[in-house]
Structures are given as structure tokens and as C-alpha cells.
Amino acid sequence: MExxxxxxxxxxxxxxxxxxxxxxxxxxxxxxxxxxxxxFVQDMTMEQxxxxxAQFTDEINKNSGQNLTVEQMKEQMxxxxxxxxxxxx
Numbered sequence: 001m002e003x004x005x006x007x008x009x010x011x012x013x014x015x016x017x018x019x020x021x022x023x024x025x026x027x028x029x030x031x032x033x034x035x036x037x038x039x040f041v042q043d044m045t046m047e048q049x050x051x052x053x054a055q056f057t058d059e060i061n062k063n064s065g066q067n068l069t070v071e072q073m074k075e076q077m078x079x080x081x082x083x084x085x086x087x088x089x
Contacts, residue, residue, distance in 0.1 A: 007085035008034035046087045050077045
């Protein structure tokens with residue numbers, strides 16, 4: 001099965017963390033931390049999202065086996081995020 005990622009923050013998606021639509025059905029594009037009740041939880045720019053996600057660098061490194069610095073993590077996100085649905089132009 002292909003791994004799905006939140007189309008806002010890039011977090012790997014599982015059934016347990018799907019966001020919710022306005023009718024309380026699961027939204028398979030976004031995680032619960034980004035999307036709830038049919039709308040984004042926070043109004044932010046892509047760069048603000050990158051800065052927000054970068055604070056979890058240690059946890060991401062632990063879960064992925066990587067050893068990236070915060071700046072390296074931000075650079076990876078700057079390459080990846082423009083391909084996500086929320087940030088596409």
C-alpha cells in the first residue's frame with residue numbers, strides 16, 4: 001500500500017489521524033492536527049507551517065532514523081511542501 005501524507009504538513013497518514021470533514025466523515029487528505037470539521041485548524045503560510053513542523057525535528061529524526069539538523073529539515077520541507085495539495089499554486 002502506498003504511504004499517504006497529510007497534504008498540509010507532510011505527516012504520514014494513518015486511519016487514526018485522518019482529519020474530519022464538516023459532516024464528521026474522515027478526510028483522507030489531511031491529518032487531524034491540520035484539518036478538523038471541514039476547515040484548516042490554523043491559517044498560516046507554507047513558510048509558517050515549515051517553521052512549525054521544524055520544532056518536531058528530533059521526533060522526526062527518531063521515527064525516520066535520520067539525523068538532520070533543524071535547518072536541513074526545513075530545507076527538505078521547502079522542497080517537499082510545494083507538491084502538497086494545500087501549498088500548490
